[in-house]
Amino acid sequence: MKVRVDVDACVGAGQCVLAAPDVFDQRDEDGMVVLLVEDPPAELEAATEHAALLCPALAIVVEK
Amino acid sequence: MGDLDRVVVVGASAAGVTTAETLRREGHTAGLVLVGDEKVLPYDRPPLSKQVLAGTWEPERTALRPASAYTDHGIELRLGTPATGLDLARRKVVLSSGEEIGYDGLVIATGTTPRTLPFGHDLGGVHVLRTMDDALALRGDLLRSSSVVVVGAGFLGSEAAAAARRMGLDVTLVDPLPLPLVRQFGDRVATAIAELHEEQGVRLRMGTGVVALHGEGAVSGVELTDGSVLRADIVLVAIGAVPATDWLAGSGVPVDDGVVCDATCKAVDHVYAAGDVARWFNPRFGGLMRVEHRMNATEQGMAVARALLGAPTQFAPTPYFWTDQFDAKIQAHGVFPAEAEMVVAHGSLADRKFVAHYLVDGRVVGVLGWNMARQLLQDRHLITGLA
Numbered sequence: 001m002k003v004r005v006d007v008d009a010c011v012g013a014g015q016c017v018l019a020a021p022d023v024f025d026q027r028d029e030d031g032m033v034v035l036l037v038e039d040p041p042a043e044l045e046a047a048t049e050h051a052a053l054l055c056p057a058l059a060i061v062v063e064k
Numbered sequence: 065m066g067d068l069d070r071v072v073v074v075g076a077s078a079a080g081v082t083t084a085e086t087l088r089r090e091g092h093t094a095g096l097v098l099v100g101d102e103k104v105l106p107y108d109r110p111p112l113s114k115q116v117l118a119g120t121w122e123p124e125r126t127a128l129r130p131a132s133a134y135t136d137h138g139i140e141l142r143l144g145t146p147a148t149g150l151d152l153a154r155r156k157v158v159l160s161s162g163e164e165i166g167y168d169g170l171v172i173a174t175g176t177t178p179r180t181l182p183f184g185h186d187l188g189g190v191h192v193l194r195t196m197d198d199a200l201a202l203r204g205d206l207l208r209s210s211s212v213v214v215v216g217a218g219f220l221g222s223e224a225a226a227a228a229r230r231m232g233l234d235v236t237l238v239d240p241l242p243l244p245l246v247r248q249f250g251d252r253v254a255t256a257i258a259e260l261h262e263e264q265g266v267r268l269r270m271g272t273g274v275v276a277l278h279g280e281g282a283v284s285g286v287e288l289t290d291g292s293v294l295r296a297d298i299v300l301v302a303i304g305a306v307p308a309t310d311w312l313a314g315s316g317v318p319v320d321d322g323v324v325c326d327a328t329c330k331a332v333d334h335v336y337a338a339g340d341v342a343r344w345f346n347p348r349f350g351g352l353m354r355v356e357h358r359m360n361a362t363e364q365g366m367a368v369a370r371a372l373l374g375a376p377t378q379f380a381p382t383p384y385f386w387t388d389q390f391d392a393k394i395q396a397h398g399v400f401p402a403e404a405e406m407v408v409a410h411g412s413l414a415d416r417k418f419v420a421h422y423l424v425d426g427r428v429v430g431v432l433g434w435n436m437a438r439q440l441l442q443d444r445h446l447i448t449g450l451a
Contacts, residue, residue, distance in 0.1 A: 011110075011386050012393060013359065014441040030393065031437020053082075053366070056358045056384075058108060058128065 009059040019051035068168040075173030076100025079339025082365030088137040101146035112199040117227040150315040172337040176305035184277030209297035217244035221302035226389040236267040322354045328376040338364040348380040357385040398430030
């Protein structure tokens with residue numbers, strides 16, 4: 001699995017951090033998404049996919 | 065699931081698309097039809113009053129999914145053909161084309177339509193903002209004009225006012241309430257929003273209603289309750305939205321400010337509702353709730369899909385929403401009733417960087433962050449009832 005984030009689209013909702021805290025974080029200053037792991041291991045794939053589905057700004061793209 | 069041969073989802077925006085996609089992802093293998101009233105591929109609405117209006121995003125960038133996603137998932141699209149009727153007994157949806165589509169499961173996700181003034185909408189230059197066409201038409205007019213009056217200082221109106229101001233227009237924001245967004249966030253945050261707009265050169269006319277739009281053919285002015293007339297090349301009417309339920313009249317589906325649903329988002333047997341149009345019983349807050357926020361469309365779409373797949377659960381979300389205006393990113397989790405007491409917990413209002421808690425009877429029911437997203441997320445768990 002490969003993960004990309006679109007910081008320009010991100011609204012800083014933090015839903016990805018709630019769904020997959022090992023994969024996503026937020027910048028302190030403006031809450032924009034920070035990708036911690038570009039290729040999450042198998043055990044984090046489901047959570048990562050859930051994060052992408054939940055993102056209200058469609059800022060997370062997951063490629064399998 | 066087996067016993068559902070065909071699911072029809074009426075409404076092809078965020079809630080409808082999420083429902084359809086979740087059905088496929090989680091095991092629905094039979095028929096799946098997505099009906100939409102607009103001709104274009106389903107798109108996302110929050111950017112309309114922000115990036116699309118400002119011109120920083122091309123319209124294509126708002127697509128909810130690439131065209132291939134619908135073919136890949138076997139989602140049959142019926143775009144440009146709004147549903148006009150529903151026959152519960154025969155389980156059929158009637159489309160404007162005359163086509164009737166039978167269903168075993170129906171999802172109502174028709175959203176809302178903008179509320180309008182009782183006058184003036186026949187004049188050129190008078191806009192509402194809900195669809196991509198609306199946004200592009202408004203942007204086109206803004207580019208040709210020097211002044212705009214925005215009627216209604218809710219989320220849409222205040223965001224659009226900010227976008228228009230940044231385009232260099234002379235902007236006046238009018239609302240019968242004393243402050244912008246005061247109903248949503250209370251006096252103190254609303255005062256800070258008012259100050260931000262005034263600093264940026266937006267003229268505020270609060271506590272004032274609109275009695276008439278002036279002009280011949282095209283709008284030229286807005287008459288207020290105090291008798292004054294504001295010059296306006298353009299008027300944006302942003303006075304809220306009403307659930308799009310006309311097509312359900314007489315169908316037997318319960319409608320009362322939205323499609324009335326139980327805690328699993330079911331309206332009547334075989335029929336569910338999701339998104340802006342759904343008024344369901346949210347057990348977390350103990351009442352019927354209709355939420356016109358983007359996050360809810362996704363979460364409720366997912367919940368409805370799972371209910372159709374035979375795993376209904378109580379849909380008990382904590383609402384989340386955000387608004388971007390000038391350099392302010394305001395985000396909120398929970399509910400913000402008028403009687404709530406607001407306490408600044410981190411940062412300060414004066415710095416426009418803070419997290420506030422909203423309390424009712426000493427319990428936190430909502431948390432709001434202004435340019436403080438990370439701290440806000442850490443405080444989310446304080447909301448009563450959240451795990």
